[in-house]
Amino acid sequence: WDAAYERELQTFEDIGDTGEIWFGEESMVRIIRWLERHKVPLDSSVLDIGTGNGVLLVELAKSGYMNLTGIDYSPSAIQLSERVREKEGMSNIKLKVEDFLAPSAELSGFDICIDKGTLDAISLDPDDAVGKRKQYVRSLSSVLKPEGFFLITSCNWTKEELLSEFGEGFEILEELPTPKFCFGGRIGNSVTALVFQRKKAKPSILDKLD
Numbered sequence: 001w002d003a004a005y006e007r008e009l010q011t012f013e014d015i016g017d018t019g020e021i022w023f024g025e026e027s028m029v030r031i032i033r034w035l036e037r038h039k040v041p042l043d044s045s046v047l048d049i050g051t052g053n054g055v056l057l058v059e060l061a062k063s064g065y066m067n068l069t070g071i072d073y074s075p076s077a078i079q080l081s082e083r084v085r086e087k088e089g090m091s092n093i094k095l096k097v098e099d100f101l102a103p104s105a106e107l108s109g110f111d112i113c114i115d116k117g118t119l120d121a122i123s124l125d126p127d128d129a130v131g132k133r134k135q136y137v138r139s140l141s142s143v144l145k146p147e148g149f150f151l152i153t154s155c156n157w158t159k160e161e162l163l164s165e166f167g168e169g170f171e172i173l174e175e176l177p178t179p180k181f182c183f184g185g186r187i188g189n190s191v192t193a194l195v196f197q198r199k200k201a202k203p204s205i206l207d208k209l210d
């Protein structure tokens with residue numbers, strides 16, 4: 001990823017192109033429309049997991065969201081997203097080099113977490129992808145508030161697979177419509193977009209004593 005974003009950073013410096021928009025512009029519109037439809041307050045804290053060039057955060061800022069954070073484990077991606085942020089004049093977007101699989105303590109209490117292609121990237125890691133996926137779910141539970149929303153767009157996993165991946169701590173709220181294709185008489189989607197809600201924290205034994 002670092003080498004890929006190094007190249008994209010160079011292209012940005014040369015011709016001002018922000019680079020690949022994963023899953024196209026419609027994937028950003030889909031996410032923003034959902035937030036708007038559900039009247040998610042504009043001051044909600046939003047974390048973009050594996051932000052890449054940070055363009056989604058810029059679009060969220062243009063839609064009025066003002067508490068935006070993007071992390072990426074690739075320093076070149078964060079450098080690129082900083083340049084994009086600067087070009088767009090969105091200095092209030094927070095950007096940080098962080099490995100989501102080992103999140104720092106300050107990464108917590110988010111109202112909304114968004115993943116567009118990052119779990120896919122992690123799932124393709126040839127080194128212990130299963131363990132990394134489990135860690136991903138643990139990290140998500142530690143950074144997202146109970147009852148917070150998690151919006152994921154994936155081309156690697158079907159709805160059913162994502163439901164089983166996140167089934168324990170998260171509830172599905174909605175499947176967002178994505179383009180369909182027909183093959184051999186069956187209809188499918190090449191991209192899955194789901195909205196989950198983190199389940200409420202279980203009451204502790206101390207709460208019961210109150």
Ligand SMILES: C[S@@+](CC[C@H](N)C(=O)[O-])C[C@H]1O[C@@H](n2cnc3c(N)ncnc32)[C@H](O)[C@@H]1O
Pocket residue numbers: 001002020021022049050051052053056071072073074077098099100101115116117118121122
């Ligand atoms: C397919 S790209 C998607 C980028 C961006 N979300 C978008 O939609 O344009 C996957 C991103 O995940 C990042 N990534 C992969 N593993 C990560 C990890 N463990 N922690 C943080 N970022 C990670 C990569 O550096 C890359 O920017």
